[in-house]
Amino acid sequence: MSNNKRVLRASIATAGAIGMLALSACGAAETGKSNTAGESEKTVKLTVPSWVGAEANVAVAKEILEKKLGYKVKTQQMGEVLAWDALSKGDIDAVLEDWGHPEQEKKYIEDKKAVVKGGDLGVTGHIGWFVPKYFADAHPDVKDYKNLNKYADQFKTSESGGKGQLLEGSPDYVTNDDAIIKNLKLDLKTVYAGSEAAQITEIKKNVKAKKPFLTYWWTPQWLNSQVDLVEVKLPEYKEGCDKDPKKITCAYPNTPLQKFFNADFAKKGGKAAEFLKNFKWTTEQQNEVATMIAGDKMSADAAAAKWVEANPDVWKAWLPKK
Template identity: 60%
Template sequence: MRTKTAVTALAVLGLGLTTGCGAADMTKQTSPFAGAQGAKTVTLSVQSWVGAQSNVAVAQYILEHELGYRVDTVQVDEIPAWDALSQGRVDAILEDWGHPDQQKRYVQDKRTITAAGGLGVTGHIGWFVPTYLAKQHPDITDWKNLNKYEGLFHTAESGGKGQLMDGSPSYVTNDKALVNNLKLNYQVVFAGSEAAQITQMKQFAKAKKPFLTYWYSPQWLFKKIPMTEVKLPAYKEGCDADTAKITCAYPKTPLQKYLNTDFAHHGGKAARFLKNFKWTTEDQNEVSLMIADQKMDPQDAAKKWVDSHRSTWKAWLS
């Protein structure tokens, strides 16, 4: 959604998931099924955004209904998820948006985590305005003109400046530094979660009000609220090395999967299946739309997708 980081974690049994803050601390908690010897069990880490929930819903459904595994899921934010994966408290992360420091620590140095290949989806963070606003003011999609229009984005929370809406404060965001370094008269205001951010965007869109928001793809909401990206200074390799001085756009990030190393070596059909799991942005958005917009139970959404995409997932079992 995002190159993100994490502060808190929430344990969730099954996939009756919501986006939002959690209460449990994964550094002190483990699934009773993770690393169970001799049992066909798998524990999957679930990030709080709906795209990640869609990955897990489909993987869980196939693991249970096609391969005969018991699947446990734990919702845990990104950095604690790496720690839990390294220690075997979860077996797999199916959507990572890029944490090179964690990758070096656990994959390259400690070798307690094994890279499991790409998810097949490329993620991108950016700043977006609703397309109806971009049609009214075509030059608003260039960051150099944002100060010209900052009055359109004043809210009660933005302190006399234009509001740049962000989601969860646990996501990695360069937005405060970008606003400062690009000398923009804007205030970053956190909605609190992906769900809260979506609610606010829907309210603005229903009233055809202006808004400027940190957002990301893949994301099902684009199908409901067409949005146009604001062009920030072009991303170049290394331009985000010092986040305090950053003045460039976010990169495009091929999303990756990771397995606990012991599970990768000894997880049998489940590990092989998760390594093979690879689908498209369209596939993920199809399931996400059912879960988040149509309010389907995640396993019902997974079943519907599995029933209509047999040739896709059959290849994952080979």
């Protein structure tokens, strides 16, 4: 989940970075040829980024591919950058939620022609810095980054070394935050919870105690329906303001999330490829499934089955034309 900012070096999953699965060195050559592309194999391989919204995408796609179209779906959890390499080799067929990787797009789409665009997911992602609404209501000027140093003492923790803490998720995220802090001369320090799940636990604990905190956060995210967070205004994002990672001073952009396919799978993947190209839903729909998984503690398969049963008018439009 990276809009070329939030890139994952590995995976983000529940407690700790849920194991990035190493790919075999003897995998297919980097030609874009998918080992299971084509209808005869009837197997589709999907990567599962370990934040829950992306898990919801894969769960619903898997439910429909298996129960409605007769495919077998294999899933593999890995980091975003690693997934691009796997996609190019045909070790996976599709990435259903990408937050923007311009370097990988140039390498694998333009240069190697091993990966192709799969279209919009239909969800727009955004990353930013957030504080709880109860703190913003009591201190309205905290919503402007220019006033963050004023509140640094209130954001301090035992891990932040005398500075205000900016709570992060997994150390496998690559964010702009350290550069933003340095370049805007903010009295803050990034502190990593260890995973998305650990970050959520920390946020919930702080909210319950009505403590002030500042956190790196994003939308869409199922927790936003349960915890009221307010974004801190960073300098406006303008095209190219994030070109040099060391000099960034601007906010994160809004990023329409994208799908990408192995080039051979896109050509020969038959109904599976056509279905995945058609797969497009809203933030609200994704959050509905994500909340069942993370909030209601349902298995991803059970949540997907429940959603598919309740929303035939949505997913039937994704099915291949006969």
